[in-house]
Amino acid sequence: MLDTMTVRKMPFEFPDEIEPDFMDGDHERSFSFIAGSLLLPHLEPYLIRSMRAAEKHVTDPVVLEGLKKFASQEGQHYQMHKKFNDTIRLDGFPELELLEKELSDDYHRFTKTKSLRFNLAYAEGFEALTMNAVKNMMEPNGFGEDLPVFLQMVEWHFVEELEHRTVAFDVYDHVCGGYLYRLFVGIWAQWHFTNWIRRVKNYMLKVRPQPDAGLKDVPAETMSVFAQPTSATSLMPGLLRIYLPNYTPHDVEISAGIQTLADKYSKMASEFNT
Numbered sequence: 001m002l003d004t005m006t007v008r009k010m011p012f013e014f015p016d017e018i019e020p021d022f023m024d025g026d027h028e029r030s031f032s033f034i035a036g037s038l039l040l041p042h043l044e045p046y047l048i049r050s051m052r053a054a055e056k057h058v059t060d061p062v063v064l065e066g067l068k069k070f071a072s073q074e075g076q077h078y079q080m081h082k083k084f085n086d087t088i089r090l091d092g093f094p095e096l097e098l099l100e101k102e103l104s105d106d107y108h109r110f111t112k113t114k115s116l117r118f119n120l121a122y123a124e125g126f127e128a129l130t131m132n133a134v135k136n137m138m139e140p141n142g143f144g145e146d147l148p149v150f151l152q153m154v155e156w157h158f159v160e161e162l163e164h165r166t167v168a169f170d171v172y173d174h175v176c177g178g179y180l181y182r183l184f185v186g187i188w189a190q191w192h193f194t195n196w197i198r199r200v201k202n203y204m205l206k207v208r209p210q211p212d213a214g215l216k217d218v219p220a221e222t223m224s225v226f227a228q229p230t231s232a233t234s235l236m237p238g239l240l241r242i243y244l245p246n247y248t249p250h251d252v253e254i255s256a257g258i259q260t261l262a263d264k265y266s267k268m269a270s271e272f273n274t
């Protein structure tokens with residue numbers, strides 16, 4: 001299931017000014033979401049740069065086609081997240097600029113000074129972890145009906161993450177290869193970007209602490225997806241799998257309901273673009 005990649009240009013529009021505690025006043029979840037969204041316009045262009053650098057070394061036409069579609073999908077993702085990020089009122093959080101600059105500097109430094117092997121292993125470390133998190137949050141049928149637009153954005157993005165789940169692995173394997181190197185750089189990469197997300201969230205919480213009574217009368221549709229933190233026990237079996245020597249994302253099963261969502265977002269994109 002879900003064995004094709006489609007590049008979709010989505011029609012999502014966001015309100016003019018989104019309050020930073022937009023998830024029903026829950027600062028913790030809102031700021032986690034914002035931190036993840038702030039990461040992507042830095043991380044995803046870095047992934048694209050790494051893929052572009054790998055392109056000339058790829059001799060397999062199937063891997064090459066995957067690489068190009070991966071880059072196009074990630075290009076759409078970060079532009080949409082940037083559009084979302086630009087509408088959040090973050091004027092009370094002056095240190096975010098410094099945190100973003102630090103992250104951006106890191107990724108540009110990696111592109112300039114690290115080996116292609118490192119950059120491709122970083123890409124796969126990110127893709128493998130997010131694929132598992134996405135499967136955990138979305139399967140079997142996505143987030144539900146009548147989603148607010150920011151959750152539709154996430155659902156579309158996550159569907160495409162599942163669509164291109166094998167690409168970074170295949171490009172690394174094809175161009176460089178090596179399990180132990182991928183393992184160690186991948187684990188470091190996962191620490192690198194999750195640590196940045198954590199720092200951003202913690203900073204935002206320091207500026208605007210979680211209100212004690214913030215979660216009363218929470219509308220179900222907004223909170224359902226993020227109502228429970230992804231538990232370590234539900235994430236763990238899939239997560240451990242990505243560290244094993246025989247792991248390949250080609251063996252990962254995707255539920256049929258995700259194809260239904262992929263079709264839904266393809267239709268939405270084609271209606272928008274015609």
Ligand SMILES: [Fe+2]
Nearest residue numbers: 044074077161
């Ligand atoms: Fe993405």
Ligand SMILES: [Fe+2]
Nearest residue numbers: 074127161164
């Ligand atoms: Fe991705």
